[in-house]
Amino acid sequence: MFIIRLYQGLVFAAGLATITSVTIPSTLALAKTHEVSMTAVETEVVIDGSGEKYAAWTFNGQMPGPVVRVTEGDTVKFTLTNPATNKYPHAMDFHAAEIDFLKNYRAINAGETIEYTFVAKKPGIFFYHCGAPPMIQHIARGMFGAIIVDPKNAKAWAKADREYVLIQSEHFKNPEDVQGMFDRKFDGIMFNGGIFKYHPFVSGGGKLDAKPGERVRIYFVNAGPNEFSAFHPIGEIWDNVYESGNPANKLTGVQTYVVGPGSAATFDVVVESAGAYPLVTHSLTGALRGAIAVLLASPDAKPQPLMPMVPWKVSVPQTEITPVPMQ
């Protein structure tokens, strides 16, 4: 009778994904079970401000896939569905899990479903991705995302005032050119599935908002499939960097931090004054081909979701005409 069941159904893009949390029992209030369901969707997604579409393979029809968020010690009951309408096998590999690869991460054919369960034992920010062969193509085409495992002890690190998830990945214009992917012939670098998605000086681009003095926490994942990221805040210094997002792995006063493909880190920055602070990979061939996200600090900054502009719905004209402030 002390069992409390708390169902929190969260419907993601196109109603394809659900995450249900079950809390049991009340005496172990922090132990939750999350039922996470995703669907492999082979579809087109918008990848730049002109509205250009890309023949992606996705989780739930969006690139990146939905953010999964649990707390250290929670159980994740995961289900992947590969609809019969798909053409290719797909799979799911959660880096937050410590379970048998052969049994759980195998590819399933169209029309099949796979389920497995894991306990998120270690806090952090972790990559998830499709592992079906050729894995380099499945990741390059968009089958990746992030799972946040919040520390059980919320006081393990400073409380963030604002949070974003940024996932870096490479863009290959020809999604069928697997050899080009092996040869690292990428055409652009994306944050959250878009070229210059958060660059307001680029047509169709947006921004990441913050207020001066806020602690902004960036959960950063490098999906790759091949390139390293040298993540740097122009005009700022990372106040703290947490390798793999684990509060125990704390660095202080970091200018640039390298995140390899398949890895992740959490970055805290407190912007001291209003202005623009571009977050880039300082590997400039990547930054200048898409991997720039402008953090705009303004006293009137509004709340934004963890991954703004996902999916990216570009319209023409791309910007709204906004009223001129009267002085």
Add this chain to the structure above:
Amino acid sequence: MFLPISRLVIAIPMLLASLSSYQTVSASSPVERIALQFKGRCSAQQRDIRALPSTLPGVLAIDLSSVPGHALIDIDTGMLSPQDVIETVRRLGHDEDACLMEPMQSCISANPFGHVDHPSATHTSMEY
């Protein structure tokens, strides 16, 4: 990485205060965004720029709020070039006015080849 910043001193008469409106454009039209940075007291100039969609064909939209101190101008490059916009704005100006505007270029300019072929980097009509 920092490119030389070209400066364009412009002053715009306070005559174009009508409401802005969208122009229609096909989905395939090439759209480019110009970012102009304001320095000084530029409220009159901002009002004039806001009116550009109704006065200059090919100007699709104006955003004066997303980035403080900047105008983001979306244009149909099939109808006019970034330089056309800058020239038009310059022609509206009065030399004696003190509002300074400059095309925004920096180390985060999006064009990977920067000054080599970016249209707004043709400085022939600008003051330094």
